[in-house]
Amino acid sequence: MQRVEKTDAEWRKELDPKRYAVLRQAGTEPAFSGALYHNHADGTYRCGGCGAELFTSDTKYESGSGWPSFFAPKDAKNVRLIEDRSHGMSRTEVRCAACDSHLGHVFDDGPQPTGQRFCMNSLALDFEPAKSN
Numbered sequence: 001m002q003r004v005e006k007t008d009a010e011w012r013k014e015l016d017p018k019r020y021a022v023l024r025q026a027g028t029e030p031a032f033s034g035a036l037y038h039n040h041a042d043g044t045y046r047c048g049g050c051g052a053e054l055f056t057s058d059t060k061y062e063s064g065s066g067w068p069s070f071f072a073p074k075d076a077k078n079v080r081l082i083e084d085r086s087h088g089m090s091r092t093e094v095r096c097a098a099c100d101s102h103l104g105h106v107f108d109d110g111p112q113p114t115g116q117r118f119c120m121n122s123l124a125l126d127f128e129p130a131k132s133n
Contacts, residue, residue: 004050004099022123023101031066034122042130049101070118
């Protein structure tokens with residue numbers, strides 16, 4: 001995966017303020033507010049910052065958390081996991097491996113086969129519908 005390097009000024013110019021707050025400042029959109037929360041279409045979820053392929057609809061499930069949830073990334077190399085002790089909690093942050101954008105967090109309370117719940121912000125993702133034949 002090719003690294004994407006941009007200055008803060010370039011990110012601010014390219015991203016709308018809400019998306020910038022999530023992707024570049026590790027913000028969180030309000031629960032149940034994201035456009036992709038109830039998306040059930042087949043396709044690929046890409047990084048909203050650089051377009052890297054992160055998740056597929058095959059791994060998306062309804063967690064009831066209020067954010068799009070996946071039990072596995074498309075390729076583990078496309079995400080970077082970081083210990084997060086902010087806000088008085090111990091969590092694991094998920095970032096895009098290509099552009100270092102904040103995507104959300106991963107928890108160990110998901111379904112099998114992984115037992116993980118990648119809880120992502122809709123603002124951190126773009127959805128690319130599967131091509132119909």
